Amino acid sequence: MASSTLVCDLCQHPQGDHFAQKFDLNYLKCAACGHIYADVTGFDYVGENAQANAELEGTHNAKHDSARHLKVYDQRLKEFAAYRTGGRLVEIGCSSGAFLRRAGQAGWDAQGVEPVAESAAVGIRDYGLNIKIGTLQDAAFADGSVDVVYSNAVIEHVDSPRAIVGEAARVLRSGGLFYADTVNIASYTWRFLGERWKLFDPRVHLHLFSPESLRRLCEQAGLEVLKMTTHGVRFYATREERPHGFNRLLDELHKAPYSFAARRNLKGDNIAIYARKT
């Protein structure tokens, strides 16, 4: 099995074994801890992420204001309410700030960090949001000054999730909450679709977590994991492949037991983690 000398971000082991290849890039599996990460040596993943973000931005802005998204935001804000003391909530990778707007309406001192300047500018200019252009580390919040650090589909994109979660732990007050959701490689969807899965993309998803590796990431930053949830099961790689009419109904029926089981066994394709600063 081919191996590489790239260092694992989670455990700092210097070597990974070949896991899979897509778009001429390799995913490696850490020989020590099993974490899966992309070998993007010589590849402009920052540019690729920025381009993907710019392409999605138009649809995202419309989509993220939809009733369905507002309902999801409200559900999360309801969960976060128990952690509110000083009232500061920080979103990592907030894009143009759809969630921050909702958090602000719910009474939070909502602040965001966003490295893509064009996205941040929309939130600052059009909505008057408090967004700092850059990373969480760039924002340099004071120690223990934040009640909730929130990130939605961000940690799989960054160079070092370990550095970000470490910084989140530093800025959280004792008892504050860290929330992250990300792609789950230990999922039914990975089992069914393998490399055809759309989210299995080393150009933009540099890290592919499992419930086990996500837990480890939080625990090594000194966070206590309170709960993890997963949801989402896919049988088809693209919308076009999905059957129509009656066969769609059969497909949904076939999927139902997996979707149901995923709530308990953490095999849904999207994982969320809630961890507390001790």
Ligand SMILES: [Zn+2]
């Ligand atoms: Zn490792």
